[in-house]
Amino acid sequence: MTHPTSPRTPRRTPLVLLLVAATVALTGCAPIVPMDPAPDAVNPECAEMIVRLPQQVADLDIRQTNAQATGAWGQPAAVLLRCGVPPIGPTTLPCLNINGIDWIEDTSDAPMLRYQAYGRIPATEVVIDSSKISGTTALIDLGAVISLVPQTRECVGPQDLAPSPSPSG
Numbered sequence: 001m002t003h004p005t006s007p008r009t010p011r012r013t014p015l016v017l018l019l020v021a022a023t024v025a026l027t028g029c030a031p032i033v034p035m036d037p038a039p040d041a042v043n044p045e046c047a048e049m050i051v052r053l054p055q056q057v058a059d060l061d062i063r064q065t066n067a068q069a070t071g072a073w074g075q076p077a078a079v080l081l082r083c084g085v086p087p088i089g090p091t092t093l094p095c096l097n098i099n100g101i102d103w104i105e106d107t108s109d110a111p112m113l114r115y116q117a118y119g120r121i122p123a124t125e126v127v128i129d130s131s132k133i134s135g136t137t138a139l140i141d142l143g144a145v146i147s148l149v150p151q152t153r154e155c156v157g158p159q160d161l162a163p164s165p166s167p168s169g
Helices: 008-029 044-050 135-146
Strands: 060-063 070-073 079-085 095-098 101-109 112-117 123-129
Touching (some): 095 135, 101 135, 123 135
Antiparallel strands (some): 060 070, 101 112
């Protein structure tokens, strides 16, 4: 005996199509942010940091990225984070201490500002579009996850350097 098609069957198809269309529409609104992984992105400490990234930075929502150990916020992305970048050595670039985190600041591509958490390995880099948000606010919001990597060195200024011994003659 054959059963006639249930009256629910025709209704399911439009509902499924509606759900698929809604999903595609929502995903289309926030495409994945393309990024390159840093050389040491596979470092386990990067993984510990990335799973704890805040859902918002400077009131911008987190976005999905296509690379390991990265994070992005805003649409278009105004804050980009990469863990596992090569640590910066001695530099003449300014060092800022924001809530206990030392940051090396590179403004050479302003309004895109590049910050690296100093004295932490693996090193983390944050690029901020300062035409859209406050760099200080973004760094404050990221401080908790950056502090998961222990700091082994601190920034020093000219006042912290010992005077060179004078040659004896």
